[in-house]
Amino acid sequence: MNAKEIRIVFMGTPEFAVPSLRALVEGGYNVVGVVTAPDKPAGRGQRLHESDVKIAAHELGLPVLQPEKLRAPEFIEALQAWRPDLGIVIAFRMLPEVVWAMPRLGTFNLHASLLPQYRGAAPINRAIIDGQTETGVTTFLLNHEIDKGAIIGQLREPILPDDNVGTLYDRLMRIGSGLVTETVDRIAAGDIAPIEQQHIDEASLRPAPKIFKEDCRIDWSLPGRRIVDLVRGLSPYPAAWSTLRRDDEQPIGAKIFAVRFAPGTTAEPCGTVESDARTFIRVACSDGWIAVDEIQLAGKKRLPVRELLLGFRDAALYRFE
Structure with a gap:
């Protein structure tokens, strides 16, 4: 079977899926249509935002479907009209069987982890937050359970000490596009032996559930290494946060984007702030000090600490809670 003749339907929404779509089209693969999320209002003017x-x-000249409901008869009919041989899903919604089972060669998904680890909505964030030193991307066949289909292929990628979500996201997005085209080639050649995710001790797996605001709050009583990993795993988005309080004044919210850890001992309570009012802010944690490098106070711009201190000289009078 010629890989370039397979009729592919591509399903995805965010930036993470775009390099894979471009790689398919620019590589000469036959993408017959794209399914993505409906336009949504965004911003102050609530103007419709396209995915x-x-x-x-x-830009690539491809037809697009934007179903509100994936079981809607008009969507199913339009999808069938494309006569898909293969479905590819990257960062989209959970599909009903009537959709993922439609292509004669099945539907595969690109996931940003080394499955079965980090099944769920936030695999890149969670891997960094957990202090992992390696992750990767996986292609797998869709079935009835989220991220539990048979694995087709994987590529490994180191998590570097200075990686945050932004840098790791970019690398996984790039290598993922290569794995997608490789997977199409292997399917066309009949060169796949999917590995079922069965007989796995679920207790040994790390999950990757969706991240909510309270998950992002910094607990300054934790060991410094864990605080650093939390900040890295949430930077630049959605961002770790804490509150600054001075006496009985109204607390100030603060998003924190970059920190460093200096192990040691301190008699100061966790959350205590030290600063020379010119070059540094550091915060006491359970086993040393966290130096804050980039921060954004509520209603202000994101700034390096040196710039923040030009207008925030009394930082040492506050404490983080």
Whole structure:
């Protein structure tokens, strides 16, 4: 079977899916249509916002479907009209069987972890937060359970000490596009032996559930290494946060984007702030000090600490809670 003749339907929404879509089209693969999320109002003016995948699909001259409901008869009929041989899903919604089972060669998903580890919505964030030193990308066949289909291929990628979500996201997005085209080639050649995710001790797995605001709050009583990993795992988005309090004044919210840890002992309570009012802010934790490098106070711009201190000279009078 010629890989370039397979009729592919591509399903995805965010930026993470775009390099894979471009790689398929630019590589000469036969993408017959794209399915993405409906336009949504965003910003102060609530203007309709198109998904990154929709924008790329239009640039590539591909037809687009944006179903509100994936079981809607009109969507199923339109999808069938494309006569798909293979479905590819990257960062989209959970599909009903009527969709993922439609292509005669099945539907595969690209996931940003080394499955079965980090199943769920936030695999890149969670791997960094957990202090992992390696992750990767996986292609697997869709079935009835989220991220539990048979594995087709994987590529490993180190998590570097100075990585945050932004830097690791970019690398996984790039290598993922290569794995997608490789997987299509292997399917066309009949060169796959999918590995079922069965007989796994679920207690040994690390999950990657969606991240909520309270998950992002810094607990300054934790060991410094864990605080650093939390900040890295949430930077630049959605960002770790804490509150600054001075006496009985109203607390100030603060997002923190970059920190460093200096192990040691301190008699100061966790959350205590020290600063020379010119070059540094550091915060006491359970086993040393956290130096804050980039921060954004509520209603202000994100700034390096040296710039923040130009207008925030009394930082040492506050404490983080």
